[in-house]
Amino acid sequence: GAVVSQHPSWVICKSGTSVKIECRSLDFQATTMFWYRQFPKQSLMLMATSNEGSKATYEQGVEKDKFLINHASLTLSTLTVTSAHPEDSSFYICSASTFGTQYFGPGTRLTVL
Amino acid sequence: QKEVEQNSGPLSVPEGAIASLNCTYSDRGSQSFFWYRQYSGKSPELIMFIYSNGDKEDGRFTAQLNKASQYVSLLIRDSQPSDSATYLCAVTLGNTGKLIFGQGTTLQVKP
Numbered sequence: 068g069a070v071v072s073q074h075p076s077w078v079i080c081k082s083g084t085s086v087k088i089e090c091r092s093l094d095f096q097a098t099t100m101f102w103y104r105q106f107p108k109q110s111l112m113l114m115a116t117s118n119e120g121s122k123a124t125y126e127q128g129v130e131k132d133k134f135l136i137n138h139a140s141l142t143l144s145t146l147t148v149t150s151a152h153p154e155d156s157s158f159y160i161c162s163a164s165t166f167g168t169q170y171f172g173p174g175t176r177l178t179v180l
Numbered sequence: 181q182k183e184v185e186q187n188s189g190p191l192s193v194p195e196g197a198i199a200s201l202n203c204t205y206s207d208r209g210s211q212s213f214f215w216y217r218q219y220s221g222k223s224p225e226l227i228m229f230i231y232s233n234g235d236k237e238d239g240r241f242t243a244q245l246n247k248a249s250q251y252v253s254l255l256i257r258d259s260q261p262s263d264s265a266t267y268l269c270a271v272t273l274g275n276t277g278k279l280i281f282g283q284g285t286t287l288q289v290k291p
Contacts, residue, residue: 069226099277110268110281111224160223164277167212169270174223 068094071163073172080151081180087147088175090161096141097163102134105158105174117144151179184271186282194290199256201285203269206250213245214270214279215254217263224268228254259289 070093080086090100098119103111115136116124123136133155135147144163148155156179162169183206193199201215212231216224230236230243230252242255252271256263266284273280 101278110283113278116276116278158223167272167277168214168226168229169279170226171216171223 069163069165069168069170070094071161071170071172073161073175075175076173077176077178079178079180082152083150085147085149086151086177087145088159088161088177090144090146090163090172092142092163092165092170095163095165097165098141099164100138100144101162101164101169102136102144102146103160103162105160111160114146148177151177153179155179184269184280184282186267186269186285188283189286190288191285192288192290193259195259195261197259197289199259199263199287199289201254201256201267201269201287203252203254203282204250205252205269205271205280207271207273207280208247208250209274210271211275212272213243213252215241215243215252216268216270218266218268218284220266227267256287259287261289261291263287264289 072091074089100117102114105111114129117136117138119138125131138144160174161172185204214229215227218224228243230245236243240257244253268284269282270279
């Protein structure tokens with residue numbers, strides 16, 4: 068149980084384009100999902116908290132207009148990286164929370180050329 | 181600044197030995213504590229969570245919590261080469277549901 072999927076698992080795009088990443092909880096409902104970013108050899112950095120039916124809460128220093136989050140249902144949250152630039156290249160990981168425990172998706176590796 | 185501290189390692193143990201991973205945290209209000217395992221290039225995988233002082237065992241893994249000392253540990257018995265990974269300690273931030281992660285300890289189990 069507590070399986071979280073992410074799609075796509077990897078994406079390569081040109082600078083200036085937008086990329087959407089989906090996060091789904093497959094066997095449970097999650098009112099809260101989280102989006103993280105991880106650079107090589109560093110720990111996870113929380114970007115935002117996504118609550119179903121309401122606006123996401125962004126961590127300090129994360130541009131909400133650049134990283135658009137939509138939590139349209141209890142099993143789906145999406146992160147859109149708008150006008151991506153090479154410095155946005157990273158490993159993006161979502162998690163879904165159930166009974167206070169976060170379960171992580173497999174991650175999406177984004178490379179911006 | 182709420183913090184979680186871990187020794188980055190690497191911690192190297194021989195196969196079959198007990199690996200002991202340690203973590204301290206600064207927020208006395210934290211109620212839930214988690215250990216995640218992360219293989220290189222992969223996302224974190226939940227190993228155990230613990231809420232109460234004392235020990236909690238699950239197979240080869242034992243989590244230990246001491247809230248007075250603000251200390252949580254993970255013991256891995258009969259370590260296997262497949263246990264070689266980075267182990268992340270995570271602590272809840274108050275009632276927010278957010279997790280604060282340590283930097284992780286790299287464990288190497290040598291055959």
